[in-house]
Amino acid sequence: MxxxxxxxxxxxxxxxxxxxxxxxxxxxxxxxxxxxxxxxxPLRTFLERQEGSAxxxxxxxxxxxxxxxxxxxxxxxxxxxxxxxxxxxxxENEITLYQKEIAQLKHQIIFLLxxxxxxxxxxxxxxxxxxxxxxxxxxxxxxxxxxxxxYAAFKRWHFEPLEYVPSEIGGLxxxxxxxxxxxxxxxxxxxGGVHRVQRVPETERQGRVHTSTMTxxxxxxxxEINLVINPKDLRIDTKRASGAGGQHVNTTDSAVRIVHxxxxxxxxxxxxxxxxxxxxxxxxRLRAKLYSMHLDEETSKRYxxxxxxxxxxxxxxxxxxxxxxxxxxxxxRISKSLHDLDRFMRGEDLLDExxxxxxxxxxxxxxxxxxxxxx
Amino acid sequence: xxxxVLLCGLGxxxxxxxxxxxxxHSPLTGLVSASELVGHWTAVFEERGIPxxxxxxxxxxAHVLGAKTFQSLRPALRSQPLSPRQLxxxxxxxxxxxxxxPVQYILREWDFRGLTLKMAPPVFIPRPETxxxxxxxxxxxxxxxxxxxxxxSPLILEVGCGSGxxxxxxxxxxxxxxxxxxxxxxxxICLAQENAQRLQVHRRxxxxxxxxxxxxNWAPLLPWGPVDLLVxxxxxxxxxxxxxxxxxxxxxxxLAALDGGKEGMDVIVHILALAPLLLKDSGSLFLxxxxxxxxxxxxxxxxxxxxxxxxxxxxxxxxxxxxxxHIRRSGPQRGGxxxxxxxRLQPAPVPD
Numbered sequence: 001m002x003x004x005x006x007x008x009x010x011x012x013x014x015x016x017x018x019x020x021x022x023x024x025x026x027x028x029x030x031x032x033x034x035x036x037x038x039x040x041x042p043l044r045t046f047l048e049r050q051e052g053s054a055x056x057x058x059x060x061x062x063x064x065x066x067x068x069x070x071x072x073x074x075x076x077x078x079x080x081x082x083x084x085x086x087x088x089x090x091x092e093n094e095i096t097l098y099q100k101e102i103a104q105l106k107h108q109i110i111f112l113l114x115x116x117x118x119x120x121x122x123x124x125x126x127x128x129x130x131x132x133x134x135x136x137x138x139x140x141x142x143x144x145x146x147x148x149x150x151y152a153a154f155k156r157w158h159f160e161p162l163e164y165v166p167s168e169i170g171g172l173x174x175x176x177x178x179x180x181x182x183x184x185x186x187x188x189x190x191x192g193g194v195h196r197v198q199r200v201p202e203t204e205r206q207g208r209v210h211t212s213t214m215t216x217x218x219x220x221x222x223x224e225i226n227l228v229i230n231p232k233d234l235r236i237d238t239k240r241a242s243g244a245g246g247q248h249v250n251t252t253d254s255a256v257r258i259v260h261x262x263x264x265x266x267x268x269x270x271x272x273x274x275x276x277x278x279x280x281x282x283x284x285r286l287r288a289k290l291y292s293m294h295l296d297e298e299t300s301k302r303y304x305x306x307x308x309x310x311x312x313x314x315x316x317x318x319x320x321x322x323x324x325x326x327x328x329x330x331x332x333r334i335s336k337s338l339h340d341l342d343r344f345m346r347g348e349d350l351l352d353e354x355x356x357x358x359x360x361x362x363x364x365x366x367x368x369x370x371x372x373x374x375x
Numbered sequence: 376x377x378x379x380v381l382l383c384g385l386g387x388x389x390x391x392x393x394x395x396x397x398x399x400h401s402p403l404t405g406l407v408s409a410s411e412l413v414g415h416w417t418a419v420f421e422e423r424g425i426p427x428x429x430x431x432x433x434x435x436x437a438h439v440l441g442a443k444t445f446q447s448l449r450p451a452l453r454s455q456p457l458s459p460r461q462l463x464x465x466x467x468x469x470x471x472x473x474x475x476x477p478v479q480y481i482l483r484e485w486d487f488r489g490l491t492l493k494m495a496p497p498v499f500i501p502r503p504e505t506x507x508x509x510x511x512x513x514x515x516x517x518x519x520x521x522x523x524x525x526x527x528s529p530l531i532l533e534v535g536c537g538s539g540x541x542x543x544x545x546x547x548x549x550x551x552x553x554x555x556x557x558x559x560x561x562x563x564i565c566l567a568q569e570n571a572q573r574l575q576v577h578r579r580x581x582x583x584x585x586x587x588x589x590x591x592n593w594a595p596l597l598p599w600g601p602v603d604l605l606v607x608x609x610x611x612x613x614x615x616x617x618x619x620x621x622x623x624x625x626x627x628x629x630l631a632a633l634d635g636g637k638e639g640m641d642v643i644v645h646i647l648a649l650a651p652l653l654l655k656d657s658g659s660l661f662l663x664x665x666x667x668x669x670x671x672x673x674x675x676x677x678x679x680x681x682x683x684x685x686x687x688x689x690x691x692x693x694x695x696x697x698x699x700x701h702i703r704r705s706g707p708q709r710g711g712x713x714x715x716x717x718x719r720l721q722p723a724p725v726p727d
Contacts, residue, residue: 240503
């Protein structure tokens with residue numbers, strides 16, 4: 001509205017129109033996602049088809065608003081080359097406001113179109129396992145686990161280690177943690193896969209660069225309703241089982257192992273001194289494993305064509321390479337490289353940048369699926 | 376090398392000190408990591424026949440490094456060398472373990488349902504089964520219609536509180552509740568009070584020395600009632616059980632906290648007799664007992680219908696043994712009068 005008024009005022013006094021400048025790129029939004037919103041692109045066509053459809057009166061309304069704002073933005077942009085400095089300044093302010101509104105509207109459209117997964121709001125279990133490369137792989141696994149622990153702190157998520165299986169020299173064979181907080185699963189779900197490191201290992205005497213791998217698995221934590229387990233299907237093993245138990249015996253071994261009899265899935269925990277707590281943590285891991293098996297059946301069909309996989313399908317994909325000699329980390333799914341590996345491994349803004357890019361690309365793929373004409 | 380000197384030196388000097396019983400193991404040389412130390416002490420304990428050799432050394436080393444369990448120690452800390460002070464401390468604690476002291480007394484603390492409680496000999500060390508007793512009480516409480524609304528409710532009385540594990544767990548999970556905890560032992564009273572203070576619930580609990588096996592002691596208890604919940608893990612070992620206890624228990628724990636008389640029923644029966652005097656109508660008594668007892672308790676109650684107590688449910692522990700009893704009281708508040716506390720299974724009528 002204000003734009004129109006401004007334009008109207010300008011028209012009265014300055015009949016000559018300045019040529020429109022090229023559009024300034026949005027500070028947010030990845031390129032593929034932006035391109036989807038291009039005029040006459042498939043998304044636009046799709047949105048136009050939504051007009052009057054029962055599927056989304058809300059969607060149609062937002063789409064219409066978007067077109068309006070974009071039109072207003074284009075009209076205001078032509079004022080950027082006006083002779084009058086005040087007009088130019090006003091135009092700049094207007095444009096910033098429009099761009100903000102447009103970005104919000106686009107996000108809304110994405111939000112309305114991209115189906116949210118049953119699991120997006122859930123907490124998760126993060127598991128790391130050393131792969132190929134012996135001691136070096138295990139050292140790298142410990143560093144990656146530490147990175148995610150820092151990342152959780154950076155995002156103010158709750159991070160609770162469930163299991164550590166260490167190596168002899170300070171590395172990790174395997175570890176898992178329970179992570180919870182706003183948006184945790186949604187962001188971390190794309191971290192699942194094989195991570196590869198290229199560097200001179202600590203144990204290497206001749207200075208040669210080695211390649212080692214480790215695997216990250218991200219399992220959504222089911223809510224009570226998502227997954228119901230019959231207590232009769234569980235066998236709980238503890239050290240107290242042999243003997244009389246009770247006052248008769250004083251033991252300190254509070255390790256717990258739970259076996260889900262129908263599937264043979266096992267979950268163990270000895271993180272805590274309280275046996276009850278170990279049982280609770282072991283149950284959490286078991287539930288996540290069972291839920292993940294259940295979800296895999298559902299998602300495998302949907303995700304077949306995508307670059308960014310989740311669940312067990314994605315677990316064997318080589319998703320990222322950490323090249324220390326070149327001080328560079330590359331995610332192969334979106335072909336994005338970041339420099340300053342030390343900073344990346346601190347699990348703060350640099351990791352966050354990559355994680356956000358992945359999320360945007362995943363949204364893009366989901367959006368493409370929604371709007372593509374069904375064959 | 377420094378460590379080697381440390382260990383050897385102590386060994387040689389140790390004629391009168393506990394370290395003189397140092398086993399003839401090759402001393403560790405060079406810088407030692409936590410993992411290596413655990414390996415070392417595990418071997419030492421195993422050689423001396425100390426039960427739970429690996430767990431004991433893991434807990435001791437972890438404790439000195441500031442962690443609760445060895446598994447929760449960050450991997451990096453496990454391979455770093457330890458300081459001489461840390462090594463010395465671990466040795467001190469390990470030599471106590473060589474004397475069969477329970478790990479909980481060595482560390483002077485232990486966890487119960489997520490609470491860390493101070494432990495001190497000879498006060499009874501909470502067993503894992505009892506964590507489930509508390510779970511059951513909480514489940515039943517959640518079922519009741521009022522559910523957490525009224526201040527001071529539920530009012531809980533614990534008999535034989537020991538370190539305070541049961542009462543303090545309940546207080547921390549039921550924010551409106553209040554508790555009275557009694558125990559025969561002075562040491563238990565002191566420890567429970569200290570734990571209540573540490574957990575910041577001391578204003579909601581009254582801890583008093585009382586021996587419930589003496590009826591003349593009951594009168595001062597009565598004004599605390601009537602209570603909603605009576606809960607106890609009373610001494611329930613039989614004489615036969617008492618004869619088979621491990622040195623950890625015999626030499627360090629208060630045997631009065633374990634001894635339940637010939638059949639292990641003596642203290643249980645006193646609590647059952649006390650219950651009608653202290654419980655509200657529809658109030659509940661939750662007991663942990665020996666797996667041999669549920670049937671005996673059922674019979675005992677059935678033969679004394681005047682008490683107004685009914686065995687409502689028996690619950691198994693996580694190993695499938697019937698260990699927990701839920702007894703409910705029904706009927707108007709009773710006054711004084713004597714109660715037959717004989718634990719013999721005779722249908723003795725209760726005088727009104």
